[in-house]
Amino acid sequence: MHAQRRADPHHWRDELPADFNWAETQADLEIEQNQAHVRQMRENLKRLPVRAGATREQLDARVNGVLAALNRDRLPVEDPEIMADLKAAMAFDGPSARSRAAWMHAALCRVEQLALRQETNGVERYAALMALQDAELLHFRELVLESINAMYASASEARLRSLAIRSLPDARMAGRLLVEWNSIRQVVAPGSRPAQLALDGLRSLWDVCSHAGGGGEGRAAFVARTGNSASNRIG
Structure with missing residues (x-):
């Protein structure tokens, strides 16, 4: 979804709920500023074996999805891919120091x-x-x-x-x-x-x-x- 938006930013945006548009904008801003919580989510996602070889752009696309989900009116619990990324980005089972922010x-x-x-x-x-x-x-x-x-x-x-x-x-x-x-x-x-x-x-x-x-x-x-x-x- 993130990559598609980059390629064709106006094709489908008006069809989405207003809270999604706001959440995506906020996610983009946080990634652009490279805040501490963004860096930690990126590192936690990269620790997954399936993401070990992922590029910075690919990881940021995943982080964007997590941040957008967190900034929406409700979590999209019906989306298994987003929820799996959220769980990985939080790394609740790992050392707290790498996930505090x-x-x-x-x-x-x-x-x-x-x-x-x-x-x-x-x-x-x-x-x-x-x-x-x-x-x-x-x-x-x-x-x-x-x-x-x-x-x-x-x-x-x-x-x-x-x-x-x-x-x-x-x-x-x-x-x-x-x-x-x-x-x-x-x-x-x-x-x-x-x-x-x-x-x-x-x-x-x-x-x-x-x-x-x-x-x-x-x-x-x-x-x-x-x-x-x-x-x-x-x-």
Whole structure:
């Protein structure tokens, strides 16, 4: 599908759902920027014996499919090829260090898929951010840091507890999460915390992947391995 779009970009695009077009555009942007989660997904896919000889272009086409699936309104669980690529790109059964960014990105995408959907736009999001009182802004900052630390603990299998925000890219990521939370909190249950939602998103994704082409460790083992004590503390 990705290669066909490159060859004939306008032939079929108007026939696809709007969320697919947006998801493909977002996937293209992430690949062009070569973000950390893109690099990790590419490497994880290349570790498959059948992909060992794949070119960068072929791997990026696979990553594009995974990212598009994660950015859609719902996961295309009926597409076995996409789901197999998603499972491979996540590499849940491998060392967390090689998938930490991929897990965080995918978990946050999954949170949006699991939430009730509500239309918004950049103007509304900016206005909502500017309307926050200082106390709310500080509270959201703490929630975002809590969320980042929870995902960091989860992705490191509870060996690491916090991620120091010392670089500009990390600060930008935290800022984006704050803006996202200001929107997401409108469509999740009152009292929800982003850290718990992120962990729930990660584990939901694991559940889906565990049914794509075979099993693996049980859910209880995965929950324990990805920071169950942190989940209990946050929840």
